[in-house]
Amino acid sequence: RKEVEQDPGPFNVPEGATVAFNCTYSNSASQSFFWYRQDCRKEPKLLMSVYSSGNEDGRFTAQLNRASQYISLLIRDSKLSDSATYLCVVNTGNQFYFGTGTSLTVIP
Amino acid sequence: GAVVSQHPSRVICKSGTSVKIECRSLDFQATTMFWYRQFPKQSLMLMATSNEGSKATYEQGVEKDKFLINHASLTLSTLTVTSAHPEDSSFYICSPRRGGTEAFFGQGTRLTVV
Numbered sequence: 001r002k003e004v005e006q007d008p009g010p011f012n013v014p015e016g017a018t019v020a021f022n023c024t025y026s027n028s029a030s031q032s033f034f035w036y037r038q039d040c041r042k043e044p045k046l047l048m049s050v051y052s053s054g055n056e057d058g059r060f061t062a063q064l065n066r067a068s069q070y071i072s073l074l075i076r077d078s079k080l081s082d083s084a085t086y087l088c089v090v091n092t093g094n095q096f097y098f099g100t101g102t103s104l105t106v107i108p
Numbered sequence: 109g110a111v112v113s114q115h116p117s118r119v120i121c122k123s124g125t126s127v128k129i130e131c132r133s134l135d136f137q138a139t140t141m142f143w144y145r146q147f148p149k150q151s152l153m154l155m156a157t158s159n160e161g162s163k164a165t166y167e168q169g170v171e172k173d174k175f176l177i178n179h180a181s182l183t184l185s186t187l188t189v190t191s192a193h194p195e196d197s198s199f200y201i202c203s204p205r206r207g208g209t210e211a212f213f214g215q216g217t218r219l220t221v222v
Contacts, residue, residue, distance in 0.1 A: 004151075008149070034210070034211075036211075041199070041216075041218060042215070042216065043114075043201055043213040043214060043215050043216045044152070044201075044211075044213055045213075046210055046211075049210070087151070087152075089211065091211075094205075095154070095157075096142070096154075096203070096211050098151040098152045099151055100149075100150060100151040101151060
């Protein structure tokens, strides 16, 4: 079983739409959780960390459910500039595990 | 965030030649360096982990004699792809670790072997 699993998509949504991504992880001992954004042919960049209490940064909301071992990312009022691949990243024992990424395209 | 410099960003080489990729942490000392490889439409896959002054630890399936890693200082690590073949064409990314939980990445190197 993979350490981190994500639906690869693609998700094609119109501008202004709300879109949600989910990710599951296999190791209950995992300590830290993140969403990274990766643009085509670029390195991943941190979008936000994910906490059990949930956290919000503008149009982005991340949630962690430790009992079910899943992480979610909600993007509200999608912009064209949100088009990218979103990577779910889990830190387990000081090693980072990456999901395959979910591709999002926001359409005018 | 931390400043990481990786170069070259893109390289095309002939089959059988070697390519060296450099990764520098410009504003912090990285005791550990992770090297990843990413094939199209796939996730980042860890190739090896190196600690400054020590031999690198390679993941299963990664040939240590083909992918030479040198981590001679706390701010510089290199990955050399020796005798490159077309199947080595990929996106290589370094990630120096300074402690804390966030991962920082170099800009990546797109290697094409023809």
